[in-house]
Amino acid sequence: MGVDLINIHPSPSHLKAGSKFEILATVVNNSSTIMFVAGACHSPLSAFFRSFNAVIRHTQGCTTTSPPFKLKPGEQVSVAGPSSGTIYQAVKAGQTPATATLYHQTEDGKPANVTKPFVFTIS
Numbered sequence: 001m002g003v004d005l006i007n008i009h010p011s012p013s014h015l016k017a018g019s020k021f022e023i024l025a026t027v028v029n030n031s032s033t034i035m036f037v038a039g040a041c042h043s044p045l046s047a048f049f050r051s052f053n054a055v056i057r058h059t060q061g062c063t064t065t066s067p068p069f070k071l072k073p074g075e076q077v078s079v080a081g082p083s084s085g086t087i088y089q090a091v092k093a094g095q096t097p098a099t100a101t102l103y104h105q106t107e108d109g110k111p112a113n114v115t116k117p118f119v120f121t122i123s
Contacts, residue, residue, distance in 0.1 A: 003027065003030070003031050003034060003102065003104065003112075003114045004027075004028045004030065005025045005026070005028075005100055005102055005116040006026045006028055007025060007026045007078075008023065008024070008116060008118040009023070009024055009025075009118070009120060010022070010023055011024050014123065015090045015120070015121070015122045016122065017090050017091060018091070019089070020087055020088065021054075021088050021090060022081060022082065023046075023047045023081050023082070023098075024080050025045055025078070025079055025081075025100055025102070026078050026079075027077050027078075028076045029071045029072065029074065029076065030074070031106075032073060032106065032107045033070055033071065033072050033073065033107045034070070034071050034105065034106060034107070034112070035068040035069065035107075036069055036071070036079075036103065036104040036105065037066050037069070039064070039067070040062065040066065040084070041061060041062040041064045041065075041066060041084040042066045042084070043079065043082055043083040044102050044103050045080065045081030045100060045101070045102050046083070046086075046101050046103070047082070047088065048098060048099045048101070049088075049096060049097075049098045050097040050099065051094070051095075051096055051097055052091070052092060053090065053091060053092045053093070054088060054090050054091060055088075055089050056082075057086070057088075057089060058085060058087075059085055059086075059087060079102070081100075090122040093122050093123055094121070095121055096119065096120050096122055097118075098117070098119070099116070099117050100115070100118060101113050101114070101115045102114050
């Protein structure tokens with residue numbers, strides 16, 4: 001029950017060392033209505049890499065505000081991360097363990113998140 005992340009993977013799917021990439025995931029809502037920020041500059045999805053095969057770099061991001069996105073019970077939607085101003089870069093070939101986190105708000109406005117491990121390969 002609750003909010004779940006499924007089908008978590010990098011894009012492009014065939015990563016080579018040196019490539020920049022993003023993370024895609026499907027958010028499944030088996031809870032009450034949730035809300036999260038989604039738009040050109042903001043993403044509710046972020047990743048943490050538990051090896052030195054990929055790194056997170058920070059750059060100047062955009063500042064446009066995005067309206068909250070509502071996901072009702074029983075619905076699902078695909079999201080991409082990271083937000084503007086953050087770049088994921090593959091640096092070394094190998095299996096890359098990571099953790100994806102979706103930040104959202106409950107129906108009553110309380111902050112919440114769901115975290116899920118995943119593994120991908122850099123060639």
